[in-house]
Amino acid sequence: MLLSEQTATPLPDAPTSEQYLAGAAYRDKAPVVIDNGNSELRAGFASDYDPSSSSSSSSTSLPPLHFPPVVARYKDRKRSANILLVGPYVNMDHESKSKARTPNENGLLVAQDVLENVLDFTFARLGISSGGEEAEGNVEHPVAMTEQLCNPGYCRCLASELLFEAYGVPEVAYGLDSLFAAHANGVGPDGLVISSGQSTTTLVPMVGGRGVLASAKRLNWGGSAAADHLLRLLQLKYPAFPVRLSSQQASTLIETPGLFYAHPGGQDGDYAEHARRLSELKQLQAEGKTIQIPFTVPESRRGKELTDEEKAKREERKRESGRRLQELAQKNRLQKMMEKEEQLRTFAELKEYKNKERNSDWLKRLESAGYPSEEELIKAEKRIQSALKRSRRRDDGAADEGGAEEEAPPTFPLIDVPDHELSEESIKEKRRQRLLKAGYDARMRAKAEKREEKRAAEERRLKDEEERATNLKEWCRARRGEYEETIERIKERKRKRELLADRKSSVAQQRMKSITSLASEGKGGAGGTAGGGESSRGKRKRGAAAAAGGASRGEGGDDDFGADDEDWAIYRDIQGAEDSEDEEEDEQLLVTLEAKLLQYDAAFSRADTLAARLARKRALTRTFLGGTPEGEEDIAAAAAEKRKADRAKRAAQAGVAVTDLADEDDEEGGANGADSLEEKLAKQHQITLNVERARLTEVFFQPSMAGVDQAGLDDIGEMIVRGFEDEELGRRMVGNIFLTGRHTSYSGLPERLRNSLASLMPASWSSSISVRSAKDPRFDAWRGMAKWAREDRKEGWISRAEYDEMGGEYIKEHRFASAGW
Structure with a gap:
């Protein structure tokens, strides 16, 4: 429409x-x-x-x-x-x-x-x-x-x-x-006249053909208030709508015949039951009416068809971007592994000092390094070891699988020879052998850790099979609990990322504190601890020291942060690489648990999986906002969202900006000609009315839904009729209820008013209640x-x-x- x-x-x-x-x-x-x-x-x-x-x-x-x-x-x-x-x-x-x-x-x-x-x-x-x-x-x-x-x-x-x-x-x-x-x-002589205009709704009883103004009532709800209410609902529903909807457009929507209606109530249930039914996809889809808001295509955004040569160049740029991204990711992983190895050596050196000096001096050394206690040092070491294991497993796993023969242990004869006994060339060779030995030892540790992990995984598998064979019901319950906990962890990380976008949230403020602490450490950090296990107390101490001596870098305490490109590397330090690795593990665990539950738990079906839950939620959301829950446009939108998420994930792993990789992909839909652009803009300028269609007229009976602190039409009408002592007069009045005014032209309103009054009036009056509308309001x-x-x-x-x-x-x-x- x-x-x-x-x-x-x-x-x-x-x-x-x-x-x-x-x-x-x-x-x-x-x-x-x-x-x-x-x-x-x-x-x-x-x-x-x-x-x-x-x-x-x-x-x-x-x-x-x-x-x-x-x-x-x-x-x-x-x-x-x-x-x-x-x-x-x-x-x-x-x-x-x-x-x-x-x-x-x-x-x-x-x-x-x-x-x-x-x-x-x-x-x-x-x-x-x-x-x-x-x-x-x-x-x-x-x-x-x-x-x-x-x-x-x-x-x-x-x-x-x-x-x-x-x-x-x-x-x-x-x-x-x-x-x-x-x-x-021709209404009269006794009746109840209800008129809803632009500003108010009035209820005037008629007795003997004359209006009884002493018993008349007014409801502060009319066409202008309804238009403002609809406008607020649409602004909440479409906060990023391309154009600003006006009150005149909202009034036009309200006056469109057949667009809004009053829920009849009675045997069909109340409005609350109707709203609950709209939470079902099919009901919501049948309720929707799509409205096309007028728009114009700017000349600056009109594109042209790409030639085959331009398409080939674009594909080549995308492939080159992928290769560059893989190289950056590999380089970034190797750099992080070297940093973690250096941090582990630092931890080992700190532990060696424990046996060489007094305990008080050793604790001071720990505190100067940023660790207030030995427990903090051990905790940081375990965290770095765990991250290092994951990195090695990802990089070396493919090489270890396939049953390759064990490499012969190399010899390093010059490592134990003192430097004064060696010539200058031998000293250089000794340094090279030391680096080779460090790499060999790291590979051996990774292989030993992998063998130990395989052994532990086999033990867990056997134990899991034994539990499943012993008590299948309890095993299913435990796996379901683990499945739900994993989903909650994934959702919590997603909520945290969303909160980071809000500068006023506590998560975003904590992130800015981390940025400030990292920036105050200067280039390179102290002891290589900035990337992993440093405590907040140590950060604050060095931050205060850096602030006290900040004048040495610039005038007035300005530390010239950002003058060097390396200063911006702190954003990669707090980018959450470890959280990304944890999320990958949770996703793998989720896939494993789903496969087990689908195989052994009869009560767990495809509809219970996380993908099915998200699909239902997306379908309901898309239907609520506009469009159909499935189809080519939904598949294309889902694919676009997936590509966007993959780009962000790969960019985070490589330590580069998403915009460095997004330009090539965004070109795909940016130059397909004026026709596709016009179709895209047309969809962006569409609104869908579904729950609003009955909600707007329900305000007549529940004014509190729109913030009006008054009783509804049915309650006010009952109060007016019961205010007359003559019962027969009241029966005649409810049998001659007349609706007029341009704001009463909603379909179903007379029937809804009749059903509502029937539930409030005496049972003997139910058959006498009659509501009719004006022929031309x-x-x-x-x-x-x-x-x-x-x-x-x-x-x-x-x-x-x-x-x-x-x-x-x-x-x-x-x-x-x-x-x-």
């Missing part, structure tokens, strides 16, 4: 002076009927209403003039003149449209000057501006105008003063639009007022003499009055 901007109906041509003076409206002094709504003003002569039309919605009964009551000023720079724009003409100038003013605010008249401009335009379009010769400039027709329920006297005084003093009208009458709409639809109020003005010219009309005597706040009571005097 394409969302189009609301366009105002073209106004008819204004009659000429001759046509007006020769017409029956001037000759009979027909009353001017004005339905002064907040969003639309409808005006015409009472004689324009044709009571003999077969339907109230007939075109012969429409008001000749209806337009939004807005006023703006436009400055014509060519003529150096200010032009007043009224109604639909405000849209002619964008700048003027943004500064448009309305006479009413929340249904109350607050700007008399704006109302005067609107009335000038109204009378001019009706042809009244020409006037008669004996009363030039005056409006010689009585004026009937609608106003809000219990309109303040001050607001009525502004309107009366304008009509009597400025326009010289002979008579004025005020009435309530909902009662006039009921009159046009937009124009019925004007038709009812025109019909009343033609029928009754005595009751409710205020003359100029009564205005001079009683004042502008005076109002005469009549059947459709909006207030009492």
Whole structure:
């Protein structure tokens, strides 16, 4: 469904002076009927209403003039003149449209000057501006105008003063639009009229054909509040939407027929049950309605088709990027392994000093190295050994598999010979043999560790098989628990990465503290401990020392951090390489556990796996936000997300920025021509309404959902009806409930109101409850007022003499009055 901007109906041509003076409206002094709504003003002569039309919605009964009551000023720079724009003409100038003013605010008249401009335009379009010769400039027709329920006297005084003093009208009458709409639809004599307009919703009981205003109630919920509420819901649902949705677009959505509806309730369950059903994929998919928001394709983003030569070059760049990434990753792994080996040698040297000096001196040495106790030193050593084992297993595992023969142990004859007994060339050879021996010893340790790990893994496998054979049920329970714990660890790492994106989170603040501590150590660190086992206490001490002596590197304590490219290597030190290795182990463990549970646990199926859970969650999320849960576009999106995650993972392992690798892949979808770009932009500018369709109308019955601290329509209606002591009168009123107003045009609203009232009213009244809607909520109020003005010219009309005597706040009571005097 394409969302189009609301366009105002073209106004008819204004009659000429001759046509007006020769017409029956001037000759009979027909009353001017004005339905002064907040969003639309409808005006015409009472004689324009044709009571003999077969339907109230007939075109012969429409008001000749209806337009939004807005006023703006436009400055014509060519003529150096200010032009007043009224109604639909405000849209002619964008700048003027943004500064448009309305006479009413929340249904109350607050700007008399704006109302005067609107009335000038109204009378001019009706042809009244020409006037008669004996009363030039005056409006010689009585004026009937609608106003809000219990309109303040001050607001009525502004309107009366304008009509009597400025326009010289002979008579004025005020009435309530909902009662006039009921009159046009033949509602009465006893009933309950519910009207929901732009600002409020009113409930007015009718007894004997007259509105009982003392029992009337008002709900602070209308079309404008609903549009704002929908706009907030869409902003929460689509926080990164390409364009900003306006209140006018939200109002257009609300007024679109069939888009929103009221959940019927009753036998279908309440709204809460309906919302729970929408958590199912099929129900949510059937509920969705996709709306296309208008957009334009910028010329700068229009691409062109790539030639075969350009595609080949792009593929070559991608392959070259992959090779470069592999080289960087290998180099980075070797560098980290060398750093860990150096740290292990440092730990060994610290341990040797334990037997060579006093315990107090040794503890001071530990503290100066950044370890407050021997336990911290042992813990850091174990952590480095574990990381080193993982690195060796990944690099040397492939070479050890395949049953290769054991290499013969090399000899290093010069290592134990003192330097003073060797020549200069022999000393160089001795250094080379020492490096070779260190590499050989490292390979031997890795192989021994791998043999030990294989032996331990075989023992664990045999023990696991024994437990499974002994007690399968307990084994399945234990493996499921281990499976869920592994999933939680993976989720926790993901949550931590998401929190790092928020600068105000505790995780991000702790990361910045780590960056500060690493930066304060200077280039190279102390003792090679920055990458692994240094305690926070040692970091703080050296950080304070670096801060105290920072003036040696720059003026005013500036340490010139970042001046050297090597300074930025600290970001790789805290990039979480060990967390990445732990995550790989957890993923491998997850695959192993899934395979075992699928093989031996009858209660564990493919639907219980992590991949199936994520697939269901993604499908539900995609359906909620828009689109179908499966299909080519979903597969493409999933593949794009996977490529993005793989690039980030490989870049983290290689210690390079993701942007260094992403450019080549991003080119694939960036130059496929204008058609594909337009399709992509079209999907980005789509919104899907599903849960909002029934939620918006549910506010009528649960106003607290939108932050309105009032009772719902059903509760207010029950309170009004039960306020009348005559039980038979109450039964007649619930049997004649009338809905009017442009904000009541939702499908299912009458049925929902009936079901809700049936649950609140006595059981004997259930069969008597009847709710019906207006035939034309937009124009019925004007038709009812025109019909009343033609029928009754005595009751409710205020003359100029009564205005001079009683004042502008005076109002005469009549059947459709909006207030009492």
